[in-house]
Amino acid sequence: MERLVIFDMDGLMVDTETVSFRAWHEVMKGVGIDFTRKEFDLTLGRNNRDIAVIIKGIYGEEVPVDELFVKKIALAQRMIEEKLDTKPGLFELFDYLEANGYRRVVATSSHRTRAEFIVKKLGLEERIDGMVTGDQIRKGKPDPEIFLKAAEMAGTMSENSIVLEDSRSGLHGANNAGMRCIFIPDFTEPDDEISRTAYRIVESLAEVPKILEVAAWIR
Structure with a gap:
């Protein structure tokens, strides 16, 4: 068996969840959004497609999700390259x-x-x-x-x-x-x-x- x-x-x-939260918080701050632990908890375990839906559902369709994803992924990658x-x-x-x-x-x-x-x-x-x-x-x-x-x-x-x-x-x-x-x-x-x-x-x-x-x- x-x-x-x-x-x-x-x-x-x-x-890496701590890294991901820090990265999301930073890029969201750049567009005037206070992304908290409460919102981040909703994204845990989800794939990028689902996270995009969650973010737009909370903050509105006008949020530039694709642009934010690019910045978040790049920032998180730099963080884990420095320390994992x-x-x-x-x-x-x-x-x-x-x-x-x-x-x-x-x-x-x-x-x-x-x-x-x-x-x-x-x-x-x-x-x-x-x-x-x-x-x-x-x-x-x-x-x-x-x-x-x-x-x-x-x-x-x-x-x-x-x-x-x-x-x-x-x-x-x-x-x-x-x-x-x-x-x-x-x-x-x-x-x-x-x-x-x-x-x-x-x-x-x-x-x-x-x-x-x-x-x-x-x-």
Whole structure:
């Protein structure tokens, strides 16, 4: 039986949600918009198409979203080139998964070029079995498409897959795909809904191996 662990990337593997918020806040300030954590939370886990819809829905159709995206992406890229912090327990988790025969796929709403840059910078390009990115899917999280593609890529069934996520949209996407989700908070703090929906909630990736040891892989 093939067992699969699907990794979200931003805010889960690397501390890039903070970078993304800082970049959005800066470029929005340039057009007179005070972009706060509340608005940013609505974009977490979403692909660029959905984020554009969210921003226009909040601030109006006249907001130059395409121009803002170009500036935000460039600014965030400069930030992560200068410094990219990994989440605690990431490399130890990869060691555990490899030693125990788990398949490993990244499923991120980010564009493939950016995702490949981050995975390569982490030195993990040879340690994953594949990657599905936001520009490869028609519908973003919470639609299950990205997770189903990840399972197909790894040759596994949904019931033999566990997703690691830090966003509400990712959590719902995993559940919509028929997969269990371990929720590891970053920007989004667990509330009653997340507590009911997540398979487990842990503080860091370092706790994931203990959960996998006792997971009932066959339902």
